[in-house]
Amino acid sequence: MTTTAIENPLHGLTPEQIDAIGRELDALHDEVKAELGERDARYIRGIIDLHRRLALIGRVLLIGSRFRPLWLAGTATLSMAKILENMEIGHNVMHGQWDWMNDPVINSSAWDWDSASTPEAWKHSHNYVHHTYTNIRGKDKDLGYEIMRIDPQQSWHPAYLAQPLYNLLLMAFFEWGVAFHDLDFDALRSGEKTKSQLRRELKGMAGKAQRQIVKDYVAWPALSGLLMTAIDFAVASRDLDLGSLRPATKPKTKARKTFESARSKVKRRRRKSAAGVVRELVERKAFRAPFRSTVTADFTANIVRNVWAYAIIFCGHFPDQTYTFSQKETDDETRGGRYVRQLIGAANIEGGPLFHVISGNLGYQVEHHLFPDMPSTRYGEIAPQVRAICERYGLPYNTGPFFKQLGMVQRTIARLAFPGGEPRPKPGPYRSRNGGAPKDRGVDEIAESMAS
Amino acid sequence: MPERGARPNVPTLQRRVLRAVGAFTSPLLPDDYLELINPLWSTRELRGEIESIDSETPDAATVVIRPGYEWMGHEPGQYLRIGIDIDGRRHWRAYSLTSDPDRPDGRISITIKNVDEGVVSPHLVRRRRPGSLVALGGVEGTFLLPDPLPEKLLFVSAGSGITPIMSMLRSLAHDDSLDDAVLLHSARAAEEVIFGRRLRALSERHPGFRLHEQLTAEMGRMAPSDLDELCPDWREREVFLSGPAGLLDAMTEHFEREGRTEHLRMERFQPVIGGDVEEGEGGVIRFRASDSEAESDGSIPILVAGENAGVVLPYGCREGICHTCVGKLCSGRVRDLRTGDVYGQDGEMIRTCVSAPEGPVEVEL
Numbered sequence: 001m002t003t004t005a006i007e008n009p010l011h012g013l014t015p016e017q018i019d020a021i022g023r024e025l026d027a028l029h030d031e032v033k034a035e036l037g038e039r040d041a042r043y044i045r046g047i048i049d050l051h052r053r054l055a056l057i058g059r060v061l062l063i064g065s066r067f068r069p070l071w072l073a074g075t076a077t078l079s080m081a082k083i084l085e086n087m088e089i090g091h092n093v094m095h096g097q098w099d100w101m102n103d104p105v106i107n108s109s110a111w112d113w114d115s116a117s118t119p120e121a122w123k124h125s126h127n128y129v130h131h132t133y134t135n136i137r138g139k140d141k142d143l144g145y146e147i148m149r150i151d152p153q154q155s156w157h158p159a160y161l162a163q164p165l166y167n168l169l170l171m172a173f174f175e176w177g178v179a180f181h182d183l184d185f186d187a188l189r190s191g192e193k194t195k196s197q198l199r200r201e202l203k204g205m206a207g208k209a210q211r212q213i214v215k216d217y218v219a220w221p222a223l224s225g226l227l228m229t230a231i232d233f234a235v236a237s238r239d240l241d242l243g244s245l246r247p248a249t250k251p252k253t254k255a256r257k258t259f260e261s262a263r264s265k266v267k268r269r270r271r272k273s274a275a276g277v278v279r280e281l282v283e284r285k286a287f288r289a290p291f292r293s294t295v296t297a298d299f300t301a302n303i304v305r306n307v308w309a310y311a312i313i314f315c316g317h318f319p320d321q322t323y324t325f326s327q328k329e330t331d332d333e334t335r336g337g338r339y340v341r342q343l344i345g346a347a348n349i350e351g352g353p354l355f356h357v358i359s360g361n362l363g364y365q366v367e368h369h370l371f372p373d374m375p376s377t378r379y380g381e382i383a384p385q386v387r388a389i390c391e392r393y394g395l396p397y398n399t400g401p402f403f404k405q406l407g408m409v410q411r412t413i414a415r416l417a418f419p420g421g422e423p424r425p426k427p428g429p430y431r432s433r434n435g436g437a438p439k440d441r442g443v444d445e446i447a448e449s450m451a452s
Numbered sequence: 453m454p455e456r457g458a459r460p461n462v463p464t465l466q467r468r469v470l471r472a473v474g475a476f477t478s479p480l481l482p483d484d485y486l487e488l489i490n491p492l493w494s495t496r497e498l499r500g501e502i503e504s505i506d507s508e509t510p511d512a513a514t515v516v517i518r519p520g521y522e523w524m525g526h527e528p529g530q531y532l533r534i535g536i537d538i539d540g541r542r543h544w545r546a547y548s549l550t551s552d553p554d555r556p557d558g559r560i561s562i563t564i565k566n567v568d569e570g571v572v573s574p575h576l577v578r579r580r581r582p583g584s585l586v587a588l589g590g591v592e593g594t595f596l597l598p599d600p601l602p603e604k605l606l607f608v609s610a611g612s613g614i615t616p617i618m619s620m621l622r623s624l625a626h627d628d629s630l631d632d633a634v635l636l637h638s639a640r641a642a643e644e645v646i647f648g649r650r651l652r653a654l655s656e657r658h659p660g661f662r663l664h665e666q667l668t669a670e671m672g673r674m675a676p677s678d679l680d681e682l683c684p685d686w687r688e689r690e691v692f693l694s695g696p697a698g699l700l701d702a703m704t705e706h707f708e709r710e711g712r713t714e715h716l717r718m719e720r721f722q723p724v725i726g727g728d729v730e731e732g733e734g735g736v737i738r739f740r741a742s743d744s745e746a747e748s749d750g751s752i753p754i755l756v757a758g759e760n761a762g763v764v765l766p767y768g769c770r771e772g773i774c775h776t777c778v779g780k781l782c783s784g785r786v787r788d789l790r791t792g793d794v795y796g797q798d799g800e801m802i803r804t805c806v807s808a809p810e811g812p813v814e815v816e817l
Contacts (some may be wrong), residue, residue, distance in 0.1 A: 041540030096775030104456030112479035310755035
């Protein structure tokens with residue numbers, strides 16, 4: 001395997017410096033912990049409230065989804081609701097970020113989300129395995145999710161040739177990918193997990209799948225179908241009855257004439273047979289059309305949510321700036337060492353307040369990985385202090401605009417489908433091997449060096 | 453899961469409808485949406501709305517609560533666990549129910565003495581306003597009137613120890629059975645007698661009920677030996693005792709000497725918290741689900757102590773970040789080994805991998 005070793009900034013630090021970083025970050029953590037209170041509680045309750053309102057509005061709009069504008073508005077609203085529910089609420093609540101509230105519902109041990117993963121399986125694979133062994137090759141199973149080669153130091157296999165394809169599939173069906181990933185077939189092979197345990201987990205997942213399918217593809221579409229049929233039926237029968245109630249003396253306008261001719265058509269049809277109205281409803285696809293349009297809307301909302309979650313999460317650890325670690329490098333890791341690994345193994349995404357809310361504040365992936373159970377709203381507040389610590393110790397603070405980060409990830413996935421590949425150049429600052437001063441290399445400079 | 457309110461008495465039909473509607477809301481419950489309209493409609497936990505907060509004395513108040521669903525009922529003398537959100541955190545406390553269980557308007561009341569350095573009582577007594585919500589937990593307690601009712605009763609109380617007795621007296625008066633009862637109640641001064649006005653009115657209306665107020669500022673404390681003078685026939689009576697630990701201990705001793713222990717019932721309404729354990733000395737951990745015990749010297753986290761004793765416990769990162777190992781604290785307090793903070797109240801979820809016992813603790817694991 002060819003590896004041009006890029007020096008890991010971890011090794012540029014003395015043990016004393018690593019300890020000092022640990023102390024500074026611990027202090028930051030304790031400071032925030034002591035401050036938590038009403039303001040934070042109001043925030044998460046407000047977001048949960050917002051999600052429920054959006055979900056309700058989206059669902060109601062989709063009852064009329066056979067009409068294009070309602071389909072669009074409903075799908076957009078429902079997608080947004082699902083995104084909030086997964087990212088800012090589900091992911092963060094299940095991390096235990098709000099456990100300090102001692103609320104019986106907004107709690108990591110009580111929460112369930114609108115996703116294919118059961119909370120138990122996900123909390124194990126994500127909170128425990130991924131957040132404990134972050135970016136340690138061979139231990140962090142989220143590095144490429146066991147199906148992709150995302151780091152040149154993973155050895156190549158012909159199966160990876162197809163990875164651009166299943167990258168796309170994973171993007172669209174991310175929640176299912178994650179759910180299967182949580183099952184951790186690897187642990188079954190290695191004997192860490194028993195077959196009966198796997199059976200139990202599969203059953204749990206099947207239950208989750210069933211409830212999601214019933215909700216999105218049966219219950220709501222059927223409700224749309226029934227309500228729209230009822231409306232169509234009411235309209236059809238009202239038109240039939242109106243004529244006899246109208247005073248005949250009323251002067252006939254042009255509109256009125258059109259109305260009457262339309263009505264007489266309906267009347268004629270009714271006179272044809274007793275099942276006229278029913279036939280009309282069938283012709284109009286009174287049930288089928290809204291059922292089908294609601295199914296497509298719900299399906300689209302799920303895909304939108306999946307693609308968004310995929311994009312945010314893949315930008316967390318796979319952009320060029322992040323570092324991975326060998327298991328040997330993390331033997332006897334100290335508390336400070338763990339912080340450094342989390343710090344340089346993750347990458348932020350730059351964005352405005354709305355972006356951060358709908359990405360579950362995972363645009364602050366660095367802060368999230370330092371303190372996974374700190375309420376997400378606090379990440380943005382501590383970001384300047386984290387960045388200052390990085391600057392003081394010559395550590396990179398990985399960040400970049402959304403599309404740039406995502407672009408780097410996609411480039412890596414495409415490149416590493418083929419054998420070889422080298423670690424991408426990292427932007428500074430980092431200490432050189434001989435312990436010199438931190439050197440700041442701008443992105444442009446790297447681009448130049450790549451071009452030459 | 454953290455402690456939550458009791459399951460409300462939801463009519464069967466409503467429960468069935470809600471379950472069916474659950475197909476539309478999964479994994480949320482219809483409740484989650486209904487709560488947007490009215491939080492009292494939660495069928496997940498019983499909640500109540502504070503209807504009024506009435507001062508009893510300068511530092512005690514009766515809180516009247518309207519439960520969201522039909523009140524599940526209680527026996528006079530029992531207490532209610534009540535959950536209240538203060539500064540973003542939910543706190544649970546137990547307070548004696550002071551209302552007559554058969555109140556026609558379905559309301560319940562608790563009476564609370566303010567403890568200035570406390571967290572919850574100042575909120576309920578001074579800061580909360582009518583209209584705010586509380587979670588109503590289980591009704592508990594074995595300090596009850598016996599059935600059948602004894603002919604002669606003696607109640608002895610001090611301070612806020614009157615609260616469970618008030619519920620008993622109200623219920624007795626309601627059933628017209630206040631025929632031969634004596635209440636010896638201690639308070640510092642007349643205006644500090646919780647329910648003073650009501651008690652005096654009760655004794656006027658019911659000739660069979662005699663009230664003695666021991667006002668300690670002028671009359672000194674009541675000693676067990678005073679019983680002969682204050683209630684000469686106390687040896688013929690079933691005795692109900694409620695008050696601070698000092699009074700309870702002195703009375704228990706006295707009743708033992710007189711061989712009347714089986715006629716004494718009491719309510720220790722101030723729980724023993726922590727005891728005299730020195731800081732960071734650890735303690736015995738009781739695991740409820742696995743019915744086993746372990747010990748920690750204060751430096752070993754609960755998780756490790758349990759594992760060393762052969763208890764199978766959930767674990768994850770072992771550094772306090774992943775929340776896999778959480779368990780519900782049933783009693784006692786714990787120390788966060790990372791920060792040294794001592795915390796924990798009944799029903800709180802604790803991370804066993806970074807918490808050591810601070811005195812005896814019990815965990816639902």
